[in-house]
Amino acid sequence: MRLNEILVINTNDYQDDYGQQSSWIEIFNASYGTVDIGGCYISDDPSNLRKYQIPGGDVLTKIKPRQHVIFWADNQPFRGTFHVNFDLMGAEEIIFTKGDGKSIIDRIRIPSALKDSTMANKSYGRIEDGEGSIDGNGDGWEMLERTSASTNNAMVDKTAKPNRMKEMDPYGWMMAVLAMTVVFTALIILYFLFKQISRIYTRPTSRAEGTKAATPAAVAATKPSSDDEVNAAIVAALEMWMESNLLHDEESFVLTITPSRSAWNDKHELLTKLPQMKK
Amino acid sequence: MDKILENLQTFWSFTGFANFTTDYLIMIGFGLIFLYLGIKKDWEPMLLVPIGFGILIGNIPLFQGLNVGVYEEGSVLNILYQGVQRGFYPPLIFLGIGAMTDFSALISNPKLFLIGAAAQFGIFGAYAISLAFGFDPAQAGAIGIIGGADGPTAIFLSSRLAPDMMGAIAVSAYSYMALVPVIQPPIMRLLTTKKERLIRMKAPRQVSHTEKVLFPIIGFLLTAFIVPSGIPLLGMLFFGNLLKESGVTKRLANTASGPLIDIVTILIGVTVGASTQADQFLQTRSIWIFIIGACSFLIATFAGVLFVKIFNIFLKEGNKINPLIGNAGVSAVPDAARVSQNVGREYDPTNYLMMHAMGPNVAGVIGSAVAAGILLGFLG
Incomplete structure (x- = not known):
């Protein structure tokens, strides 16, 4: 999982389910398997990594491969799973931590320019989804030309390779x-x-x-003669026939014939006692 | 009375006759030809009979919404077709092929690997021709794989690169595989001299159990590291072979090479046949696919035979390879090897090339799977 894109000042960008516009954090599942982020933490405080715990047991926290999820940084956690208890105007950094509350998965420092009113509705994100640094230094991040909440930061052309x-x-x-x-x-x-x-x-x-x-x-003995060729061909033909009839149960060059059972050689048949007159 | 007539009319509109067009008749004709070739001429009956009957199944005119057609989501045929569409039948077939293939000929004479590589020119020759005829690179790659002479590989690759052309590509690949005894001999005769056709090759040496066990393990690790996109095919091929050669998993090997491959062959044959619905199949591009497919087989045979002739220049007397086994580099196992044997015996009835030709033949299976992986890597 990767922090993928953030937007600090939201005046006419995406709205949450309540019709409110607020800061948002996009997280991207960079793997090719579904990942449940329930129990993980999001924080804006390096000294308190457990600031907001994503509730477990919510089906919506199971993020499908190469999919995105948006968290609203509106400091109103009672509004649901995807609303965290801080906002980005006062934040220096965003830290995404594993369920143990210690192991940092990803972090990104928020550029101070993003909090300027001229940067309203501008987002800061990874150039390519999931690519770049995870230690907060912003390698692979830039101010994006357009915001792309819940979608790819760079347009992906499926026909790019063939073209x-x-x-x-x-x-x-x-x-x-x-x-x-x-x-x-x-x-x-x-x-x-x-x-x-x-x-x-x-x-x-x-x-x-x-x-x-x-x-x-x-020297003459080592040269293949016509007879050798014939023998080899016979063996090859026999082997192929036996392979196709599942009769050949050992390795090549060893002919084995699996005995088949019939009423004529069946042990039980042979051991049948003959009727004897009681004396 | 009016009600009865009205119901009869409604019933009539449900029947195939009411929706019938000549396109369907043409496709049913194709299906019947496949059945004739399979049953009467004994040409690849295991493939042509299921595909032929599948063509009949897929070309009964249906009215929309009956939910029985192969392209109607959720229909029984559509569910069976998922194995083709999502590409999980071909690796299962490769598992069976691995479990029934004896690589001894190749292990005993490893230089035959190179013939299997040379014959893959057919794939890339057809790729270039397809581009010249205006197909885009992904479509060209899917058409090119016909030259690998390997039905499952063709289905696997076309399902990813050009799903809309898969029916035509699969039918073309299987048709030409059935026609290997017709296509290859004239080229083999054209490119070889009488002296070359009489070359006798050294009898293969005995291959130990350890070598046979090592082959699938080393073969897989090496090819998969080079072409990871070919893992579904290469992994199953070598895994199947390990089941056979390990000697301790006989039951699994028997299942893979027997009931399992039979079941998947039935399903793949019928559903590929059924996918050739007239409206999807009868297009000008299908004709081009067939023409380019034929070219790919010709190029592959040319390349295989010519490669052996050039290779022989560098080989010492006594180690030379009969160029008649060059055709077997395509992976139509064992038909291409049989062609080598039959053509060879026309010129020397005591020269048995079958066992030698099996080497390049099975190398061709590996080569075509590697080539498919490369195409998938570049174009997928």
């Missing part, structure tokens, strides 16, 4: 080169890794072959 790509690469060659480089890189790394792994696993055999390689007969 940017169209401008940069109208014929698709850059994408082709870039993407093929990535595909090749991924598979070349796999190739090298498994080449090394295969060396580890084939080393004993190679050494053994190396000692035999002195004789021409041994």
Whole structure:
């Protein structure tokens, strides 16, 4: 969760449910999961982080992913969950704290210029939602051109990525080169890794072959013959058939045939006692 | 009597006949062709039969508000279609594919990985062609993925990049996958000499259990770190393979590669077919999607075979690769590998290429999932 935007002097900006215009604080859920902020604290006093506790058990405090929530800094907490017990005219800083009342999630110093009457209805916020500092120094914050309570500070164009790509690469060659480089890189790394792994696993055999390689007969024996190919093909076909019929229950190159039960070999059938005449 | 006639008239307005247009007839014709190819010609029946019947289901003319159509929110078909729309069927299919795929051919000869990478040129060639024909980059990416020859990947990507074109893209991808035995052989013959077609490759070595277990773990970690957007597909593919190869989760592997993949294949086939409603499907751009889709398969086959020929220049005698397995770099498993085998045997009946071709074939599955992740990262 991030403090995302604040407005101090509100004369003709957003109104609360009571039709009142007052200072507001926007909090943004920067994560991709729902977050319940019930129990957390908002304060304007570094020496009293527990100044206003957001009530727990309110379904409205469950903030959906990438969504915003507005708190009215009107010093009228009895008006509901989203009305805090201080106002921003007298505040130097806003601090958002976890439910333990100690761990600060985010804080922002309020620029004194924002309290000037010429700055009425101007908001101060993060340039990009959720981006920037969380230690109060205001990195990534600026006076926004327009207020944006409960919505994105910067306009998000959903088609931005494809459009940017169209401008940069109208014929698709850059994408082709870039993407093929990535595909090749991924598979070349796999190739090298498994080449090394295969060396580890084939080393004993190679050494053994190396000692035999002195004789021409041994060299001839290592060459694959037509029979080897036929055998390999038969094994491959058998394996595929057994795989498809779920008969092959062990690893490759080991043929196992799972016995099937029938009335002819069933243990119970075979153990059936023959009728015997009582003596 | 008037009341009866009035009711009959109302009933008539509810029937498919009253809402019938020639567009629906054309689509029903497509459905019947799919069924014919699947049942009579045995071309990918597991896909074409569900899709073909799905096309029939989706093209019964309905009046608005009956709440049975695939695009009507809350209808039964719409609920089943969510798996396609939200993209959770494709990863489940990948789980099954992983659980039934043996990567031994690839592990025993890792250089075959590179053929699987080369064949992905089809995707990006089709991307460039689509841009040239005026599609926007997101649509072009969705069309390009047809060249990966992988139905679930095509559905997964198009559901995110161009949901309105998903029906045409999915049908095109599955159609060309069924047509692999027709499309690829002429290109393979065109690009290879007789001498090259007779190359015999070394028999694959035995792959140990440890290597097989390591493969999905290393494969996943590496590819997912490079292309995190491909995690749904790559994660499920490698997880399925680990279930198979670990040797201790046989029941799970059997379920993933059997009942689960069968159920999802039925659902994905029928709902994709049903999504091709005449009013959504019969558009000029669908024809372009089919034409560009065909080009992507041709480019992929070209790239795979040519890559092997170039690669062979750098390989020592005895280690050379038969370029007839280059086509298998597209991920139509195992059809593309079968094509390699059949074409190879035309020239040397004792040369068995199937087991070698399975290497690039399964590498193509990984390659196309990585390519989909890249497109999603750039355009999503």
